[in-house]
Each structure stands twice: as C-alpha cells, then as structure tokens.
Amino acid sequence: MADFCTIFRHPLITLFLTLSLSISPTTQQQLAASDLNALRQITYSLTDVKTGRFFATWNFSSPETPCYSFSGVTCAVVNGDLRVVSLYLGTGLSDSPGLAGAIPADAMYELTELTQLILYPGIVTGFIPDQIGQLKNLRVISLTNNRLTGTIPESIFELQNLHTLDLSHNKLTGVIPPTLVSASPELRVFVLAYNELAGDIPEFSNESQLIHVDLSNNMLAGKFPETLPATLRYLSLSSNGLWGPVNGVPSSYLVYLDLSMNKFSGPIPDSLFRPTLSSMYLQRNNFSGELTPPSTSSPESYGPGSTVDLSHNFLSGEIPDFLSGVETLFLNNNRFAGKVPEGYVRNVFGGMTKTLYLQHNYLTAFPMEKSGVLPEGVALCLSYNCMVPPAVGLTACPARAGGPFSRPFRQCSVFDSGNSMG
Ligand SMILES: *[C@@H]1O[C@H](CO)[C@@H](O)[C@H](O)[C@H]1NC(C)=O
Ligand SMILES: *[C@@H]1O[C@H](CO)[C@@H](O)[C@H](O)[C@H]1NC(C)=O
Numbered sequence: 373m374a375d376f377c378t379i380f381r382h383p384l385i386t387l388f389l390t391l392s393l394s395i396s397p398t399t400q401q402q403l404a405a406s407d408l409n410a411l412r413q414i415t416y417s418l419t420d421v422k423t424g425r426f427f428a429t430w431n432f433s434s435p436e437t438p439c440y441s442f443s444g445v446t447c448a449v450v451n452g453d454l455r456v457v458s459l460y461l462g463t464g465l466s467d468s469p470g471l472a473g474a475i476p477a478d479a480m481y482e483l484t485e486l487t488q489l490i491l492y493p494g495i496v497t498g499f500i501p502d503q504i505g506q507l508k509n510l511r512v513i514s515l516t517n518n519r520l521t522g523t524i525p526e527s528i529f530e531l532q533n534l535h536t537l538d539l540s541h542n543k544l545t546g547v548i549p550p551t552l553v554s555a556s557p558e559l560r561v562f563v564l565a566y567n568e569l570a571g572d573i574p575e576f577s578n579e580s581q582l583i584h585v586d587l588s589n590n591m592l593a594g595k596f597p598e599t600l601p602a603t604l605r606y607l608s609l610s611s612n613g614l615w616g617p618v619n620g621v622p623s624s625y626l627v628y629l630d631l632s633m634n635k636f637s638g639p640i641p642d643s644l645f646r647p648t649l650s651s652m653y654l655q656r657n658n659f660s661g662e663l664t665p666p667s668t669s670s671p672e673s674y675g676p677g678s679t680v681d682l683s684h685n686f687l688s689g690e691i692p693d694f695l696s697g698v699e700t701l702f703l704n705n706n707r708f709a710g711k712v713p714e715g716y717v718r719n720v721f722g723g724m725t726k727t728l729y730l731q732h733n734y735l736t737a738f739p740m741e742k743s744g745v746l747p748e749g750v751a752l753c754l755s756y757n758c759m760v761p762p763a764v765g766l767t768a769c770p771a772r773a774g775g776p777f778s779r780p781f782r783q784c785s786v787f788d789s790g791n792s793m794g
C-alpha cells in the first residue's frame with residue numbers, strides 16, 4: 373500500500389497518467405463537415421490583431437476535433453452529430469487587442485445549431501450579415517465594441533429564441549427595425565447603446581417580456597414610447613434627441629431609469645417617485661413644473677445606494693419632503709424656491725445623505741444649527757441661491773459650480789414676481 377502511494381506520487385507517473393487520460397483521438401467524434409467549413413471561413417475573414425493570440429489554437433491540421441482544441445468553440449451532440457453550439461470570438465481579456473476583419477456571412481449560414489455568438493471587443497468592420505436571422509437556435513448575440521457598420525438586419529427579430537441582443541459600441545446606422553412589435557417573444561436584454569442609430573424608438577409589443585433596454589448614446593429622435601413592457605427593470609434612453617412629455621413608464625419592476633440628456637419636457641410624472649426606482653437620471657432635459665408626491669404613498673423611503681438626478685431642468689416650486697432620504701441627490705440648476713425642508717438638513721448632518729447639490733436655484737434658507745460640521749465624505753453645495761449660504765454649503769461645490777456664492781438680489785426679486793429667468 374505504501375509502495376503504491378509512493379509510485380503514484382512520482383512526478384513522471386503523474387504526467388503519464390494525465391497525458392493518457394486527455395489524449396484519446398480515436399474515440400473523438402468528428403465535427404460536422406458544414407461546421408468545420410464554417411470555422412475555416414471564419415479564419416479567412418477574421419484575424420488576430422498584431423499581438424493577439426486567439427486563433428493560435430485553431431489548427432486545422434491537428435487530429436483533434438476543434439471542439440476540444442480550438443479556443444472559443446463549444447460543441448454538443450445534436451441529433452447524433454457533433455455541432456458547434458457556441459462561439460466566443462476573441463479572448464475577452466482587457467489587454468487583448470481583439471480581432472480585425474469582418475464577420476463572414478457564409479459561415480453564419482452554416483452554423484445552424486449555434487445558440488451563442490459572442491464577438492469580443494476589437495476592430496472588426498463591415499456589416500452584420502443578414503444570414504444571422506437564419507440561425508434559429510440563437511439565444512445570445514453579443515457583438516460589442518467593434519466597428520460594425522450598416523443597419524441592424526431585421527431578420528434578427530425573427531429569431532424566436534433570442535434572449536439577449538447586445539450590439540453596443542459600434543457604428544451602426546439606420547433605424548431600429550420597427551418590427552419589434554411582433555418581435556422575438558423571448559427577448560429579455562436589448563442593448564444598442566453607443567451607435568449612430570436614428571429614427572424613433574420602436575414600439576414594443578404589449579406582450580414583450582423585456583427586462584433590460586439600453587438605447588443610450590444614439591441619434592434617436594421622436595417621442596417617449598406610448599407603451600413599454602411592464603417587465604422592465606432597466607431602461608436607458610440617455611443622450612439622444614428625444615422630446616415631448618414622459619408618460620406611461622411602467623412602475624412595477626423598474627429599478628433603473630436614465631432619460632438624461634434629451635429634450636423631454638412637461639412635468640415629471642409623480643409615479644416615478646418610488647423608492648424601488650432607486651436609480652433615476654433625468655438631468656439635462658426640459659422638464660418643468662413642481663414635483664408632486666406619488667399618489668399612492670408607499671411605506672418605504674429612499675435609502676442607501678439611491679440616486680436621483682433632476683439637475684439642469686426647469687423645475688420650480690418648493691423642494692418636496694419625499695426626496696429627503698435619497699443618498700445621492702442632484703437638484704441643482706433648476707428654479708426651486710423657498711426654504712430647504714428640515715429633513716434634508718437632518719439627513720446631510722446625519723450622514724444618510726452623501727451628496728446634496730442644490731446650487732443654482734432660488735432657495736432662500738437652509739435651516740441648520742450655526743456650528744454644523746459635515747460628516748466625512750458628505751458633499752453639500754448651496755451656492756448661487758437667494759441666500760447667504762452657510763460655510764459648509766460651499767466646501768463641496770464642484771469646480772464648475774463656480775461663480776459668486778449668492779444669486780444677485782435683482783434676480784431673486786424678479787423671480788418672486790413670477791417672471792421667468794434663465
Ligand atoms: C498543427 O497540427 C499539426 C499536426 O498535429 C502539427 O504538426 C503542427 O505543428 C501544428 N501547427 C501549429 C501551428 O501548432
Ligand atoms: C396586447 O394587445 C392586443 C391588441 O391590442 C390585445 O388583444 C392583447 O390582449 C394584449 N395583450 C396583453 C398581454 O395585454
């Protein structure tokens with residue numbers, strides 16, 4: 373027994389055992405010819421950039437099947453044939469330069485059992501082949517951070533099993549296919565951010581089960597969609613040219629909403645002020661009117677981790693009580709007037725509120741004790757209002773808030789009489 377253990381631990385023996393276990397070419401099933409051909413097509417069309425090593429393992433002369441030796445290729449036995457079911461093109465490592473070339477249309481046509489197609493960041497150019505819509509089993513398409521051009525093939529939305537579509541950070545143009553009305557019933561994640569897409573936001577089917585939609589940083593124009601999937605948890609339409617009032621935001625599951633840097637106008641719907649919607653970015657729009665508390669008062673309040681940014685709009689009236697529990701709150705550069713409610717002062721000095729930006733409004737008082745000391749890490753800015761701000765209200769102003777500590781008296785009196793000031 374002791375002898376056996378000694379022998380077994382011998383490095384050479386261990387090496388031998390490992391090798392004989394991993395090499396068994398005769399028992400390997402061969403990859404279907406069409407898929408093998410498709411992989412070949414890929415190497416004719418896509419290449420490593422300079423120092424990249426992704427295709428180093430793609431050796432078509434090796435007796436091993438690509439399923440076990442090519443990096444990024446995963447296979448499964450489908451109806452008795454060994455087929456490629458997922459392709460991860462590129463290493464995905466942050467120090468990897470990625471791939472260059474184009475996505476080969478012919479290869480896409482043949483990989484009919486593909487469920488996942490991932491292209492990692494690189495400098496791949498050209499169009500997304502229309503043939504992609506033929507790959508009926510695709511569940512995940514992620515072609516991000518490359519230089520893809522052209523329009524989004526409508527055929528993608530005919531894929532009945534598609535769960536995730538991420539084409540973000542490319543140079544795609546044209547409109548988002550409006551066929552989303554009848555789109556992939558399984559689609560949950562829909563990310564087209566950072567492209568050059570124009571036109572309207574597509575209409576979503578009322579039966580859509582979308583959870584995550586990011587269309588930010590495009591050139592979309594037009595109005596806020598009339599209906600959005602009730603299942604949404606994450607919606608970003610930031611940095612587009614969208615305008616008009618915002619209505620019909622589904623409320624039940626939404627936790628993240630970013631409509632910043634558009635031209636949305638009218639009042640902010642009170643239904644958006646729910647603590648469960650804990651990250652809300654509406655800054656740099658054209659919203660106006662007073663903030664009204666949600667009609668259905670909820671027992672919870674905003675808490676740790678919550679962020680609400682309403683800065684750079686035309687909001688007026690008094691600052692409402694119901695936002696006082698928000699951890700990071702930006703109300704600066706609006707037309708708020710009157711006294712800051714005491715709840716805000718308490719939360720700032722208690723350290724529950726970490727950031728409170730109220731600069732560039734028409735506020736008249738911040739009711740605090742004379743000798744308030746801000747807790748470590750709390751940022752408060754009160755400059756350029758209709759009051760002499762307390763010293764603690766100037767220490768954390770962002771450099772760009774600049775300017776004098778108080779708004780000129782002339783503007784404050786004009787504002788009181790109802791005239792609009794820019
Ligand atoms: C590819 O595999 C063949 C056969 O096993 C081998 O002779 C050759 O050296 C390999 N090429 C590379 C670049 O590894
Ligand atoms: C979706 O809209 C259609 C047509 O208006 C309607 O018949 C259907 O009941 C709606 N489905 C849901 C889940 O609301």
Ligand SMILES: *[C@@H]1O[C@H](CO)[C@@H](O)[C@H](O)[C@H]1NC(C)=O
Nearest residue numbers: 615616635636637658660686
């Ligand atoms: C933004 O609001 C201002 C004043 O409320 C208005 O004059 C302007 O036309 C609005 N711009 C857009 C694009 O809605």
